[in-house]
Structures are given as structure tokens and as C-alpha cells.
Amino acid sequence: MNLGPLDLQLGFNFGVAFGLGDQMPKAAIVVVTAAITLGVLTVAWHRAQELPLVALVGFAAVVAGALSNVVDRAPDGRVTDYFHTGWYPTFNLPDVLITVDAGLIVLGVIREDRNAETSGRSSKT
DSSP states (O other): OEETTEEEEEEEESSSGGGTTTTSOHHHHHHHHHHHHHHHHHHHHHHTTTSOHHHHHHHHHHHHHHHHHHHHHTTTSOEEEEEEOSSSOOBOHHHHHHHHHHHHHHHHHHHHHHHHHHTTOOSOO
16 A cells, blocks of 8 residues: 555564664563663653753653654564655654654753753752
8 A cells, every 4th residue: 555655565574673683582572672661761760850841741752752663572582664755764653753753862961951051050969
């Protein structure tokens, strides 16, 4: 099915980003991706009070996307991908959340740092 620049094409990813590590044991990939997701969630939880809203929304969406991929991967060690461009590896909606909202986190933190500099205060505690 053609959606303009995207096609719907079923694919499976046995590795992590771009298929890296696809030769690793399935359980190891599930444990590593779950641990990374838990780490991101922990950082977001501890910094929630000091993060700008845009970064907090970014963290929430990154965790949601990562958790979705972990849940998808847990039963059989693979993530189902379905968006295909022809020039980029096939990906899924959780991948979009992770990528776009990681950018929101960076943008929010940079913006907060700039606001802190212009107001004469430091954002570091």
C-alpha cells in the first residue's frame, strides 16, 4: 500500500537499530533494550521537576516507543516494522516516536540552557 513517500511493507528486525546485533541471542537483546528503556525512564523520572515541558513530553514519547518495541520483541525476539521508504531501512511507529522525540529532548534542554544563560542563572545544580 502506497502512502505517498511511504509504503506499507512488512518486515522484521531481529537486532536493535538498523538490525545491528541481529546475531546476538534473542534474550540478550530483550534484556539490553529493556534495561536501556528502564534507564531512560529513570533519568526522566528523576529530572521531571527540572525539565522543560517539551523535553518531558519527549522523554514520555521516547519511553513509550521503546517500551512498545520491548513488548513487541519479547515473545519472539523480533520487532515488526512496516513503514518503508525505499531509501531508508524499514521502521515502525515506535521508532518514529523514539527518533523525533529524542530530538525534542535535545531541543528542550538546549532551549532551557539558553534561557538560563540569558537570565544570568545556571541550569546546573
